Amino acid sequence: MPALDLDLIADIAAAAEAEDGAAPLDEATWRALRHHPETVRSWTSADGVALLIGDQLSLVVHPSARGRGVATELLAEVPEGGQSAWSHGDHPAAAALARSHGFERVRSLWVMRRPTSLPLPELAVPPGLTVRGYTPADADEIVRVNAAAFAHHPEQGAMDAAELAERMAEPWFDPAGLLLATDGERVLGFHWTKQHSPDLGEVYVVGIDPSAQGRGLGKVLTLAGLHHLAGLGVAEILLYVESDNAPAVAVYSGLGFTHADADTHVMYRRD
Structure with a gap:
């Protein structure tokens, strides 16, 4: 070869x-x-x-x-x-x-998109929780939460410390854009945002520890990331979601995201 x-x-x-x-x-x-x-x-x-x-x-x-x-x-x-x-x-x-x-x-x-000209709801963090940016000391917790959150998603769930480091070595990585929800020292979830260009941002990964499901963290972290991206001055924010994930589509639609039929990625397989 x-x-x-x-x-x-x-x-x-x-x-x-x-x-x-x-x-x-x-x-x-x-x-x-x-x-x-x-x-x-x-x-x-x-x-x-x-x-x-x-x-x-x-x-x-x-x-x-x-x-x-x-x-x-x-x-x-x-x-x-x-x-x-x-x-x-x-x-x-x-x-x-x-x-x-x-x-x-x-x-x-x-692919779902929303313009930042659309007003965002205010961010209300539940009592006892903190939403903050990433520090290097959080690396192991990010890997742990990611593996638990995406245990049935082979493309994302297999991320180890080496892959995390590779992603963080990309030019677009900004530790302030990797937002963590914590309860004391424990990370319960994260929202990793990405800025593609001055005008375009992305909801890159939202991962919630299964033990913290049911506390509304997905919506809180998503909204925190949207506020962060809007604060950077991007004109549009996009995200990727499985077409049959009705609960996620409902959450994103409620935050002002819309989908156009042409904005669809398709996987084909032959066995």
Whole structure:
């Protein structure tokens, strides 16, 4: 397998994002490319790239080469079976390619958005709790709460101390934007926000210790993060939520988030 050409991959991904309005490679893929290249199998041409990390397949074609069979050629080189692939945007071409190669639609992830021009409710922290920013002494507690909160979510729940450090080494990391709800020394939950640009913020991760469920912490921490992002001056805040997670969708809708059908990421799988 030839060495990864990160410059080529970045150029193709940037062109696709400019064309489609959505990044074709997610954060976990870029972490693997930059920090763990030995885990990545790749097939590239001047016009496209296919990446396989575990069972996660990513395939990106430069917009100038679309309609020429580049995706079909790349996919033919990837060993068949046991793979999942995301379409970051519910694109008809991606759906057609998936069907023709035995992939079935198995999951939909919504992007929900709210403008910061919409007034936010005041933040009311329940008595006995504190909401504060992250300090390095909190690292172990973040890993513990994250593992408990996302025990059934393999993409997020497997984060260990090394992965936490990798995420915190990213240029966008701001300890003030990682908000913790604490009861004394114990962390009960956290809201990790992200600022993508001067105009765009994200509800990155909200994790609540299962032992603290039922105390309204999810809404409190979400609202605290929204106030933080609005204070940075962003014009819009987005978040990702499973389309079938009705309770979460209801909470976010109540905070002014809306979803457009085109703002949907789709996972396909072939076994």
